[in-house]
Amino acid sequence: MINILLPTDFSDNSWNAMVYGINFFNTTEVHFHISHILDEDGANDESTRNSALYKLQAFLTRLRKIANTKLHKFSFSIQETSFVCGLRKIIEDVNVNLIIMGTLGASLDQQSLVGKNTTAVISRIKCPILVVPEEATYKKPQNIAFPTDFYVTYKARILRGLKFVSNCHQSKLKVLYYAKKSEELTTSQKSNRDFLKEQLSDIHHGFYYSINDSLEDAMQLFVKSKDVQLIMMMGKNLNYFDQLLFYPVSKAPKYFKKIPFFVLHE
Template sequence: MKNILIPTDFSENSWNAISYALSFFRKVNCNFYILHVSPFEEMIGGDSFYASKDTVIEKHTHNNKEQMQSLLKSIEKLPLNTKHRFFTINEYIFFVDAIRKQIQEKNIDFIVMGTKGASGLKEKTIGSNTGDVITKVKCPVLVIPEKATYTKPKEIVFPTDYYMYYKSRVLNTISEILYMNNASLRVLHIAKKEQDLTTLQVKNKDFLDDSLDNLDHSFHFLSNTNMEEAVQCFIESREINMITMIAKNLNFFQRILFHPMVEKISYHTNIPFLVLHE
């Protein structure tokens, strides 16, 4: 039984994440925990906060319960899956604290979150809540961009520089996703120019190769000074349906996931990201 946490703000983006998650885990017995976190600022605003705290919470609780019931009715209209159970949760604390609380209490295996993506150069690729969860919460996060529609993953690209040791926690999750979808992993190394790997890189690459021995995988290299363009080029040249990354090497990680993008970089808006933590 998998425990899946899906934060929602009742937007189209969060509904897209719910819809994707139900399809992605369609063959898996799952408890889905639908979480709504009310903006903490609204709970502490105003001079009369201490006098009206109970009233404010009661009002928020009533409104949120109504929205949750409406959301559950929408879920019930989707094709029935007897493997799935749904639970709703409302929290009135800071967003990341609410996520951490549920992970601990519900033994969460995956977080699935929607994100609006970027529509211009000045906008961030990943919304602030999603960005906070990715960087501050140590749990696998499946990020579903606004234009992503579910397609069973055939190929998953794994951009890496081979400078890190790949721990079993990360490899187990990657293997699980590959098995679940009968998918192939494409390990992608991007560098400004082609050159021999260091001793450490060779060691880590060989270990990764051995660890994936029973799974369909291959290694690829692209020379490009622009990492986002290299990822986009690789995606367009293959049947890539998902990107997976390890949130450790922040410079490398953020350049691909968070960097403000130009118009020709579209993977931020239509390709799901699976972010893993050691």
């Protein structure tokens, strides 16, 4: 059984992320830990806590109606602390394997497509996270994109994550190398690429190359042409990571609003 953390602020985006996660892991034995974290600096009186408890119980009732009752288990908690500290405590206490969150919360900060809480989790908590955009609806991930520049080494935890997610639905992992111009790979890049090929030999996969002035455009074309339903990334691969995840609303590519991101950490 794997442990999945579902932080919630009771927003529609949060609910959508939960539904996506339950559908994604419909055939997997999972203990879902639903948690609401009250701002430690807020006026958290008994009425506030009781209201949060009522909403958690209502969410849980709705989730059980769509869950696989034979494989899914649920628990919930309320904490009064900072958001990141609260999540870290749960991760340590129950050995969380994955966090699932929406891109935005109740504040719906329209200046950026990734809200401050999700950004904080991605950058400050070294736990895999599945980020579900507001407009995403669950589709079986037949094709998963994994953009990389081959400059990073692929450690065991990254490889396990790639294989686990791919095997959940017998998806094809499509490794995408992007460059602005056609250049021969360095010795280090070739070594990392060959190692990755060898390690992925036991799952359905393919390697693809894209030459384009813009990584965003290359990703948009790849998602559309290869019918991609999920994008996996390494948090360590900052060269790609920042460009693909953190957009102002006005410049965001179309795929970002509908395709979930799965961020892996070493």
